Amino acid sequence: MKILYSPASPYSAKVRMAAHYTGLPIESELVKTDDQPALLVENNPLGKIPVLLREDGSSVFDSRAIMQFLDRASGGKLYPNDREARTQAEVLEALADGITDCLIAHVYERRYRPEEKIHQAWLDKQWSKVTRGLGWLEANPVSFQHGLTGGHIALAALAGYLDLRFAGQWETLWPSHSAFIVEFEAQFPAYADFKPKG
Ligand SMILES: N[C@@H](CCC(=O)N[C@@H](CS)C(=O)NCC(=O)O)C(=O)O
Structure with a gap:
């Protein structure tokens, strides 16, 4: 494959x-x-x-x-068997992907529109969702209680993309991201090889 x-x-x-x-x-x-x-x-x-x-x-x-x-x-290596834990992992993935969708919309608005047609209100709306999403992560710290899941992997991909395209603009919105990455890398040592790169 x-x-x-x-x-x-x-x-x-x-x-x-x-x-x-x-x-x-x-x-x-x-x-x-x-x-x-x-x-x-x-x-x-x-x-x-x-x-x-x-x-x-x-x-x-x-x-x-x-x-x-x-x-x-893989016989269930990405999502927990426990139904509640699986729901939580899937919701975490939905949140990470949803924030990523807003970031991609932001990047594409600036990349594909002529400068005079860039719609600032649209950029602001997307960024407000990013702000709320990262605030949610800060208020609801991610648990690794059920091992590494697809939710954690989606979140690590999001953090890498924030670093790549929005460095200096997001870190204070989710201060505990560093702790998350430390724990993630402990369970997925190849993170640096796979994170989004320019
Ligand atoms: N919901 C889709 C989003 C995929 C997506 O937007 N991919 C971007 C790259 S990160 C892409 O292919 N963009 C090219 C395009 O939209 O034509 C997924 O989760 O796979």
Whole structure:
């Protein structure tokens, strides 16, 4: 199997970390979404990464479907068996991905619109969600009681993306992020190899 990815993509970082953590034999292939190559659009009509290419020629997207696929394929290595703990892990992943969605909207607004058409009110609205989301994480510290989960992996991908694209703007909104990363790296030593990179 193979994951189509780009090094800066936070959702790609999430599923590649998850694949590594499960130990499943999955390769990665770099794609440029701006070029919308045939390999990408033929396997995901949305033209987005990540995409998991399976051995039978079928594909799995988006990142949350890939996470659930990897969990099943690995016999449950990504989400706890305990139903309540699993719900919490999935909600943590939804929060991390949701904040990431706002950051991506922010980056794309500035990257793809002509400067005179950048809509500041839209940027501010996205950032208010980021602020609330990070505040939520600060008020509800992440627990590792049930071991490393897909929720933690999604959060580590988000933290890496914040570092990459928003350095100096987010750290005080989630001061306990350093403690989270220390604990995450203790359980996932290869974090530096997988976190989003420019
Ligand atoms: N909800 C999707 C989001 C994927 C996504 O937005 N990926 C970005 C890169 S981080 C992308 O492919 N952008 C290119 C595009 O939108 O055309 C997921 O979780 O996989």
